[in-house]
Amino acid sequence: MAKPRPGRRRVAVAALVGSALAILAAAAHGRPADASVSAEAADALGVITPVPSTLGADPGRSAIGRLLFTDTRLSRGGDRACITCHDIRASGASAVPRNLTADGTPVPRNTPTAFNAALSFRLGWAGDIPTLREQAELALTRPEFLGGSWPRILDTVRGDPVLAPMFQAAYGRAADREAVIDAINSFERTLLTPDSRFDRWLRGDAHAITDAERAGYDLFRGIGCASCHQGVNVGGNLFEKVGIFVTIPDKVGEVLRVPSLRNVAVTAPYFDDGGIATLPEAVRLMARAQLGRELTPAQVDGIVAFLGTLTGAYEGRPLTAPPAPGAPRP
Structure with missing residues (x-):
């Protein structure tokens, strides 16, 4: 043989x-x-x-996450949101080789689709993001993505007449860092x-x-x-x-x-x-x-x-x- x-x-x-x-x-x-x-x-x-x-995401929390996914007020410049690069109205990604950062330079890698991301064992091209939670934190705060700050993010959602009562109903408390991240993750788990x-x-x-x-x-x-x-x-x-x-x-x-x-x-x-x-x-x-x-x-x-x-x-x-x-x- x-x-x-x-x-x-x-x-x-x-x-x-x-x-x-x-x-x-x-x-x-x-x-x-x-x-x-x-x-x-x-x-x-x-x-x-x-x-x-389905992955069993809580409907109330995922509804909040859907709103946050498209909310440009969470970004440093007030001009971009998760959907800017992850276009869930189409493929969950974008048509360009590499999206631009807030200062106009290309991000290091091509934007992967947000659809079915919750089914992957790790995230990012390098697989260096262990969970959806870490991914949401990075997306919200890193300068090359949304570049937001937690004080401003929380002030925005707590002062919003639509979001504030939704957080109270879904989490039993006012919006905080963990609740914001969990809401976005809950929505991402519906992107199947x-x-x-x-x-x-x-x-x-x-x-x-x-x-x-x-x-x-x-x-x-x-x-x-x-x-x-x-x-x-x-x-x-x-x-x-x-x-x-x-x-x-x-x-x-x-x-x-x-x-x-x-x-x-x-x-x-x-x-x-x-x-x-x-x-x-x-x-x-x-x-x-x-x-x-x-x-x-x-x-x-x-x-x-x-x-x-x-x-x-x-x-x-x-x-x-x-x-x-x-x-x-x-």
């Missing part, structure tokens, strides 16, 4: 680890890994699990995009995806993409050594969190520097750099077709790409 190549052994081991993590992710959301799916889809659940419809066509296929709808899309999924698994991109978020639960495929000149390799591929068809541009404009090009470069494979145009098209089935819906509306800067919103 031929001895397997080291690269193939690594892919096989990663696939086994990924399958185990996917099963754990399913269990964490209160369902067995093979519940309510067709026999054809049951094997796929070892790699990808459906997005849940269930009901993608692939998830419907996983749950037993044999006609939810086409034969070409199913073939693209088989290729996605067969060449090793699913070794890193698996679980409920099709990524977001592992770290990877990267650096070759990024487009910033002279950038050194580093360890980053494997990004989620949920809604990837509508979240261009791609990679942590936002340097690649199209999904086919991103697929081609990833296969070359991470798997050592040169895909044919037909193979790229097949994987892109599969990735298109991962676009879900928010509050019953399918996600769309955000408008280009300066373009009118439909």
Whole structure:
């Protein structure tokens, strides 16, 4: 018997680890890994699990968080809010490679989508943000994001005739730092995009995806993409050594969190520097750099077709790409 190549052994081991993590992710959301799916889809659940419809966020607290997510008064300049970069009216991200800080300089990395972020094991491209709580604190106060200060934030919400009674009703006290963060986190836990066509296929709808899309999924698994991109978020639960495929000149390799591929068809541009404009090009470069494979145009098209089935819906509306800067919103 031929001895397997080291690269193939690594892919096989990663696939086994990924399958185990996917099963754990399913269990964490209160369902067995093979519940309510067709026999054809049951094997796929070892790699990808459906997005849940809820994470049990408190409705009153998430309603406050929704208002805070769009409130520019929380920022240092009064001119930006979470939604400025995380456009939940479209893809939860933005159409530019890197958003600008308050002083007009680009932020270090491309803005990831806010949708399904609550399903990832860590946050940020580097995975250096452990929880949603830390993420909200950073977003509210760091100069490169909103740059707000807690005294001003609390004065704003406590003096607001709509927000103040909402905090009292939801928390039994006036707004404080922990309540503001919890409200934003409660809203972020509602930013889920269930009901993608692939998830419907996983749950037993044999006609939810086409034969070409199913073939693209088989290729996605067969060449090793699913070794890193698996679980409920099709990524977001592992770290990877990267650096070759990024487009910033002279950038050194580093360890980053494997990004989620949920809604990837509508979240261009791609990679942590936002340097690649199209999904086919991103697929081609990833296969070359991470798997050592040169895909044919037909193979790229097949994987892109599969990735298109991962676009879900928010509050019953399918996600769309955000408008280009300066373009009118439909």
